[in-house]
Amino acid sequence: MPGSAGSTAEPPGGSAADDLVERRRGKLHPAVARTREAVRTMLAELPKGTTVLVACSGGTDSLALAAATAFEAPKLELRAGAVIVDHGLQADSAHVAETAATQCRTLGLDPVHVRPVEVGADGGPEAAARAARYDALRDAADESGADVVLLAHTRDDQAETVLLGLGRGSGARSLAGMAPIAGLLRRPFLEVPRATTAAACIASGLRPWHDPHNDDPQYTRVRVRHEVLPVLEEALGPGVVEALARTAGLLRADADALDVLAADLAETAVRRTDDEVVCDIGMLESEPTAIRTRALRQAALEAGCRATDLTAAHIAAVDALVTAWRGQRWIDLPQGVRAVRRGGFIVLGEGVTG
Incomplete structure (x- = not known):
């Protein structure tokens, strides 16, 4: 859930020469160096003059990202700004958002946008806030x-995402976690531990705001x-977070390859x-399960199912209409979508019947 900022601090940035001097003298804190390196690696291939926005709540992770981006972007001849989303979920949310914006401006980011939003109820509070x-x-x-919006998800966030996917019974795509690059969005910190972003803020004299939602067990x-x-x-010993994040990376490569094959089938x-x-049953039933079920998942999404609500169990039930037909009437899917077998086809839509 969103956080925001506390007090302001002097920008940690400087020239490339200053950075090199700091490193040689051993004055650059390792956590600051790691956050800067992660941002520099993510942005290095962007054309000069590209505008980059940091999604900054003012919390520890996003404030560390804002500071690292403010330092690195000018050296790459990029324009760096920020956007703060005010979810309106707390009484002082407007003040919190404006304080975060002030910190971003102090760091040298420009433009800085504050965006109030209305959070709905679809999918529960977390999903609704994320969508808004x-x-x-x-x-x-x-x-x-x-052309780019940077998000501050860390390695710890990635591990949590994998566990959430396991708990929902989701497939490999969900277990692959968050992608480093997904269209407009980029996540430089997916291999950076949360402890590192906290240390970077302390070393830089920044004071993140702590969102009480981050401790709310609801x-x-x-x-x-x-x-x-x-x-x-x-139970398993240290290193679980790293192992889960590494698993996500390995699964993502496999999932990407299978998704390409499934997209060709869906065409x-x-x-x-x-x-x-x-969906044409004759074309689907001869395909390997991993490719066929991905094509069926894409069909369910096109019919109106929300990706966050669509589980592997849903897709397995639809797949049974293709491979294990025993006269099932229909399969109920999220958002009121149904899947039914009609002759040689699987038909998906709201309220369809056999």
Whole structure:
């Protein structure tokens, strides 16, 4: 959930020569060096003059990202700004957001946008806040002409995402976690531990604001962070977070390759009408399960299912209409979508019947 900033501090940035001198003298804190290196690596291939926005809540991770980006972007001849999303979920959220914006301006980021949003209820509080936040980030990028928005998800966030996917019974794509680059969005810190971003803020004299939602056990991710991961570390030994994040990276490479093959299959086996998505059973049933089920998942998404609600169990049930047909009437999917077998086709849509 969103956080925001505390007090301001002098910008930690400087010239490339200053940075080199700091390193040679051993004055540059290792955590600051690691955050800067992660940002520099992520941005290095961007064309000069590109506008980059940092999604900054003012919390520890995003403030460390803002500071590192403010230092590195000018050296790469990039324009760096920030966007702060005010979710309006706390009484002082407007003040919190403006304080975060002030910190970003002090660091030298420009332009800095504050975007108030209304958080709905679809999918639960976490999913609704995330959807509102991402919409606001895209709007700010459009307004600024930004080609990149940086997000401050860390290695710890990646491990939590993998565990959440396991708990939902999701497939390999979900277990692959968050991608370092996903269209407009980039995540430089996916291999950086949360402890490093905290140390970077302390070393730079920055004072992050702590979001009380990050300790509220009503949120599933908070329970994973404070209850599940510590138990796993105790039972399995240290290194669980690193192992989960590494697993995500390995699965992502496999999932990417399979997704390409599934997309090719969907081009010929799946078609959309005005109200329905129709899948050709004859084309699907001879394909390997990993490719066929991905094509069916894509069909379910096109029919209106939300990705965060669509589980591997849902897709397995739809796949059974293809490979284990025994007269099933239909399969109920999220968002009121149904899948039904009609002759040689699987038909997906809202309220479809056999």
